[in-house]
Amino acid sequence: MGRPSLDLGDESGAGGRAPAGRGQPAGRQAGYRRYRVELMNYLWLVHRGEVAPQGRADLEDARHAMHAAFSEAQMMASDPVLAELDAMTITLSQAYSRTMRLEEGNPRPGQSFEEMHATLTGVEDQWQAMRGAMRADLGVGPASDGPPAVGP
Template sequence: MGNGMIAVVAAIVGVAGTLLAPIFSQRLLGRIQGEQFERQQQAARADWLREQEQAELAERRNCYVATNAAYRRYRIQLMDYLWHLHRGTVDAEARAELAAARDAHNAAFAEAQMVASAAVLTHLDDLAAALGEAYVKIKRLERGAPLADGSLDDIDGELRGFWERWRRNAQSDACRHRRRHTVG
């Protein structure tokens, strides 16, 4: 090959390189920008999921606090009503306070059914049943038709033991939760 031919080939390669360089650069830039966009989308999706988890956790925590307070209040009102019954001082105000506590308890339980885990709902259901049984026993005692295990002392013992049951259940749930989130 002569010098002229080498010069023509070099010129063709040079011109082709000059003409193709912007196309290759643009494709490379497009690929890089696409990868950056995808990473940004993944980061935004991860942020959104994290925010959703935090919002759900806050909602669940608020619900658990309200449910805990409602269960405590209902139990205390049952004990207070039992005390009024024992002293013979049950009046419209005591009945209204018990009814309000019972309604608040039912509302809190209904809300918990929407956000609580199955394990928590099982415990809440058991505790609600125990409070419901205590309520029935108190009302039967008030009417003068107590159940066999519905004496004042029996009911008082159940209501006092109720919170120990609640604490044990809460501790076992907390242990299970820690194990689930610390193991792998």
């Protein structure tokens, strides 16, 4: 049975330019998304007993890319964006640690496969908040999502 995989497409953000001093928010979000997807893939490999060196390498590559994106953000992102990225970093780091304990056969109470899967699939509200902070920082947040105001 093959490993579950989600196609991320090209989300490097290389085509767009962020305002001066804000870095590449699309690339940042893509790095976090890739790490979350690889964590989910790896969790499934652990659950099925199919962990192989390539699966671990894929996870570690994504993990290092996310940490690089976070390091850049610490220097360039606004405080509201950084707060959301920090919260997501903590969530994903905890999920990584719990997944490794599960792989080792030493999960703590509340860290079963099902609970870990629910954690990784249940970060949608947190993800929306992170994306919203980035969009607001770029001036395309909820206030500017609607039709343009009509003058008198």
